[in-house]
Amino acid sequence: MEFIVDFLTRLLMQFQTPTLAFLIGGMLIAAVGSNLKIPNAVYQFIVFFLLMKIGLKGGIEIREANFNEMFLPALFSIIVGISIVIAGTLVFSLLSSVKREDGIATAGLFGAVSASSLAAAMVLLEEESIHFEAWVPALYPFMDIPALILAIVLANLHRQRQEGSGKKEIKVWPIVKDSLQGSALSALLLGIVLGLFAKPESILHSFYEPMFRGFLSVLMLVMGMEAYARLAELRRVAHWFAVYAFFAPIIHGLFAFGLGYLAHVWVGFSAGGVILFSVIAASNSDISGPPTLRAGIPSANPSSYIGSSTSIGTPVAIVICIPLFIALGQQVFSV
Amino acid sequence: MEFIVDFLTRLLMQFQTPTLAFLIGGMLIAAVGSNLKIPNAVYQFIVFFLLMKIGLKGGIEIREANFNEMFLPALFSIIVGISIVIAGTLVFSLLSSVKREDGIATAGLFGAVSASSLAAAMVLLEEESIHFEAWVPALYPFMDIPALILAIVLANLHRQRQEGSGKKEIKVWPIVKDSLQGSALSALLLGIVLGLFAKPESILHSFYEPMFRGFLSVLMLVMGMEAYARLAELRRVAHWFAVYAFFAPIIHGLFAFGLGYLAHVWVGFSAGGVILFSVIAASNSDISGPPTLRAGIPSANPSSYIGSSTSIGTPVAIVICIPLFIALGQQVFSV
Amino acid sequence: MEFIVDFLTRLLMQFQTPTLAFLIGGMLIAAVGSNLKIPNAVYQFIVFFLLMKIGLKGGIEIREANFNEMFLPALFSIIVGISIVIAGTLVFSLLSSVKREDGIATAGLFGAVSASSLAAAMVLLEEESIHFEAWVPALYPFMDIPALILAIVLANLHRQRQEGSGKKEIKVWPIVKDSLQGSALSALLLGIVLGLFAKPESILHSFYEPMFRGFLSVLMLVMGMEAYARLAELRRVAHWFAVYAFFAPIIHGLFAFGLGYLAHVWVGFSAGGVILFSVIAASNSDISGPPTLRAGIPSANPSSYIGSSTSIGTPVAIVICIPLFIALGQQVFSV
Amino acid sequence: MTLYSAIKVVIITEKMIAKGICNIIEQEGASGYTIMAAGGKGSHGVRNISDRAAVIDDFSDVRIEVIVTDKERAKSIMKKVAEAYFNEYAGITYLDEVEVLRLSKF
Amino acid sequence: MTLYSAIKVVIITEKMIAKGICNIIEQEGASGYTIMAAGGKGSHGVRNISDRAAVIDDFSDVRIEVIVTDKERAKSIMKKVAEAYFNEYAGITYLDEVEVLRLSKF
Amino acid sequence: MTLYSAIKVVIITEKMIAKGICNIIEQEGASGYTIMAAGGKGSHGVRNISDRAAVIDDFSDVRIEVIVTDKERAKSIMKKVAEAYFNEYAGITYLDEVEVLRLSKF
Numbered sequence A, B, C: 001m002e003f004i005v006d007f008l009t010r011l012l013m014q015f016q017t018p019t020l021a022f023l024i025g026g027m028l029i030a031a032v033g034s035n036l037k038i039p040n041a042v043y044q045f046i047v048f049f050l051l052m053k054i055g056l057k058g059g060i061e062i063r064e065a066n067f068n069e070m071f072l073p074a075l076f077s078i079i080v081g082i083s084i085v086i087a088g089t090l091v092f093s094l095l096s097s098v099k100r101e102d103g104i105a106t107a108g109l110f111g112a113v114s115a116s117s118l119a120a121a122m123v124l125l126e127e128e129s130i131h132f133e134a135w136v137p138a139l140y141p142f143m144d145i146p147a148l149i150l151a152i153v154l155a156n157l158h159r160q161r162q163e164g165s166g167k168k169e170i171k172v173w174p175i176v177k178d179s180l181q182g183s184a185l186s187a188l189l190l191g192i193v194l195g196l197f198a199k200p201e202s203i204l205h206s207f208y209e210p211m212f213r214g215f216l217s218v219l220m221l222v223m224g225m226e227a228y229a230r231l232a233e234l235r236r237v238a239h240w241f242a243v244y245a246f247f248a249p250i251i252h253g254l255f256a257f258g259l260g261y262l263a264h265v266w267v268g269f270s271a272g273g274v275i276l277f278s279v280i281a282a283s284n285s286d287i288s289g290p291p292t293l294r295a296g297i298p299s300a301n302p303s304s305y306i307g308s309s310t311s312i313g314t315p316v317a318i319v320i321c322i323p324l325f326i327a328l329g330q331q332v333f334s335v
Numbered sequence D, E, F: 001m002t003l004y005s006a007i008k009v010v011i012i013t014e015k016m017i018a019k020g021i022c023n024i025i026e027q028e029g030a031s032g033y034t035i036m037a038a039g040g041k042g043s044h045g046v047r048n049i050s051d052r053a054a055v056i057d058d059f060s061d062v063r064i065e066v067i068v069t070d071k072e073r074a075k076s077i078m079k080k081v082a083e084a085y086f087n088e089y090a091g092i093t094y095l096d097e098v099e100v101l102r103l104s105k106f
Ligand SMILES: Nc1ncnc2c1ncn2[C@@H]1O[C@H](COP(=O)(O)O)[C@@H](O)[C@H]1O
Pocket: D012, D013, D038, D039, D040, D041, D042, D043, D044, D045, D046, D047, D061, D089, D090, D091, D092, F030, F031, F032, F033, F034, F035, F065, F066, F067, F068, F105, F106
């Protein structure tokens, strides 16, 4: 009970943080039909900027990280990514009104990871002064890539079964490559590499860090506007997608929280790390995932997975899950 | 006499402020045919950025503002917007060489408000350390919307009279909506709402405030380049538009200065507030106004109002009116 | 020997500076086929931003510069620009597999100057705390314009000779104008003019200086990506262009270093000035030069000069020449 | 593989009224349309196509292309668009005969 | 000055598969092609053409135009593209007769 | 509603020379023209159409479309453009018969 009151108070307060306020502001402004637009070029640059900053910082700190510490969370990331896709595929397969490929693709997208949710969670954790290991964002690909691969493989197996065609081998490497080459993941990885092997501290402090929150506010505005704009698309598909998109982030996050707790107990994964790990799990890919899935599962209807992810999944991950897992973390770890 | 010398000295000095220098630099560089271009995406982002900053700051301060203080200036804003349109329409109706709709549309644009002039005035006031109430920029819509509505209504009435068609009701709400949905006004209003209800102080201080002047310098460059580029358009219309565009900002500003003075005496409107209010009146809409008028008065020739506004009205408002009203304010209020 | 060891150590260390690391990172990321893209609008704005900053700062300091000091370096710039074009034209004329116009155009591009190399050198000098006169970047046009003019004139003379047509006068002024109107040079010159005649110190310190290095890192990323992307183009032309593009920057820089040394002895040109002057000479125009040459020497194959410049010339100028001339400068001037 | 003859209507006009024109196209029962950004020159002056900052963005052109199966529908679209907009807004329209694959798409 | 009759094939489809389509065009021996950014509406819904931030950029349209000298080659391009992609991706294709200058270019 | 037959000339070429081509078009007395950004591939290699940073922006393509009322004028435009530019710059040109509304516009 107290937890719920605490959570609601926290939720209300966090709505006032710039991060959430701009997201909600974006929805609002789209809902009233404003012509305000953030140019696509600026949006793309901001995504690059945020991931580059996260990567640089992560890379610098990984230099002195204990690799043993990272092993378990990385393994758990893979497990979470795969579990989400399997669970989602099963859930959708129970719904006869949903085309199998659409369900698999949606599950794949929710298993994958969103850069914007990640950045938002990092800022909100910093605002609550909850520390986390700087390499936690580097868990991103460990969850993202397995989820996308598994979804594409499952969809292709399903298709081969249906077409009764002889088993064609499904190549995994092109999917991995495609994921790594995506603009979001490659910005993050480039940042990590530069952080590891170069000395980018000076520009990190003079450029990437000071402008991080500001640019994040603009990104949140865009995400909010897109969330509203894509509701129309969502309306054209079975409402089960909306239901899934609402509950899945919370459940995925809680599952990850559980695993993260184990890592806390076993290898000393920090409280902030557990929270961030949960948000990564709760998030769903909004930038790189959709094109990868469109190419890998062309028979799936993009409206189903894009609508449910952008319009519901991402707002739920940011607006509900981040405050929820912070509150939960504070309760559990007393930070 | 002394005032004139003082004004000219001040003018010369203010030409050296980055704000005016970049505006003039933009004209210069366009005049010599440079290929330098500021990308449209960057320009649109800068406009968003500046208005968001003005809005956030305004919203934060309105929280503790005394609403009684704001009432009179808001009322005066409406009066100024409407008066400018009526006066302009009358003036142009005396000129037989000017098509009636073109005159009304031009008057409407000069009654409306320019975000760039507003931002420039705020920076120049800050440089002179002249204080103003942070809610003054929020007077923008109170002048802008009535002016645009009135112009569109007048033009439609004129048309109905000419066509001898039965009176069709002119709907005001769509025009209001169209104005509020414009990119400039919605950025400002979103900023105000976020400033009022969220806690954006952290990003205001880390992002929007530090980069405000820098981005304004880039905007001024664009305005200067556009001013020169659109001279060609202006040349294709009656030269009365150029004459109007030169004198109207000064007269409108002086009229507003008078009303602002009354508000100073009656409700303690600050000196800086009076000056800023005058600049708002002197300015003419360059971003949202033209499309609204194009849609609302399609029979008016856009070259007439856009040419006169962008090429002459805005430079006069910024280069002449801002220093003029600052000098006047310093004289009158001894600040 | 010691010098070589010193140089290699320095080279290795400078690869870790953000400037070089991002350049190499850009090549890397393009080589692995990443979809990461920096939007064109952002790139164009960054180029403007960097040159505006260099110009503003230069302009401010030229105010109090001793013009006598600048005269010799300016003269040497013209000499270097012209010498490079003559030497390059001769070299290529010895290679029968190279079309004469292609050789001349390539020599012209290497005689001209690159804004990105210039900015990179300035930052690396600052990092080594090696002082240079702020007007050194203003030598840019003194080298750039003569080189482009000479190349275009030579190509046209060659053509007239071949076509056996009567001597048509080649107009020099349009080429000068075209160069000055190019986006890079006009941003630099506008900055200088504003620095000289306005008072842009406030925005220089609040906007252009703090973000300089950060934006430079993004520009370096773009240059790296382009370098890799254009290798394909380079492969379609004679491999002599690649050989020239590799050695020319080093030789041009050494030649300029020699002249700069004379200026050091005769008029006290600073050590940093000599180094920067050498980098300017080593650099080759990547932004404004190519279109000017395409217009002025339309019969030359753009793949030859663009491929060799972007893919080899610029990386060599930045990655090899900057550390080389810094090391050389430290050796020679013991700074 | 069979090709079917069809009519392509092209409308080049101000971006600002693109939405209204698309509504007309849909009302006339076309199965779709394609829009591209354009600039140009005509009796109403020059329109920007560059990506240079333009204070007024909405004043550039668009080129809308619609494929329909019969000429009467094509003409009707052209007529309605011209009547609704071309007295007051800049614009031209023309049609062209083409051959399409997959008739059912149109 | 002589003009030669030729065939223009137009393909309007998702940006994402543009590369694959260009490969088909090259395999069929066309001398070149032209690509333009587009948006529009069809049976697969609306596609963005604006420069407004779109979280998913690859889902806009492109309009590809190829000129070839004989109709059989044109039809073959259309057929291969439709077979390879149009079951699963949005797209239309049509051809048109045109007259070109400099036949050797095609 | 009457439609009038007219000729559409299309020129696809380097952005850099677009201005010069438009001058030729105007000199030939056309009432207007439409320009669109394009990319593509031809004998002079690949040209960019993406919005990715390109160090050299001017080297992308444009597609210019002009409608004139008689074929001689169309051919004359094509000829002058080809003579002035196509020896040294990349480009193709073709014409097509179309039917326009409002003949007076052309
Ligand atoms: N003769 C023409 N050929 C091609 N496009 C034209 C022509 N005339 C006009 N246009 C296009 O149609 C738009 C509107 O034309 P207008 O109404 O004449 O200003 C122009 O901006 C051009 O893009």
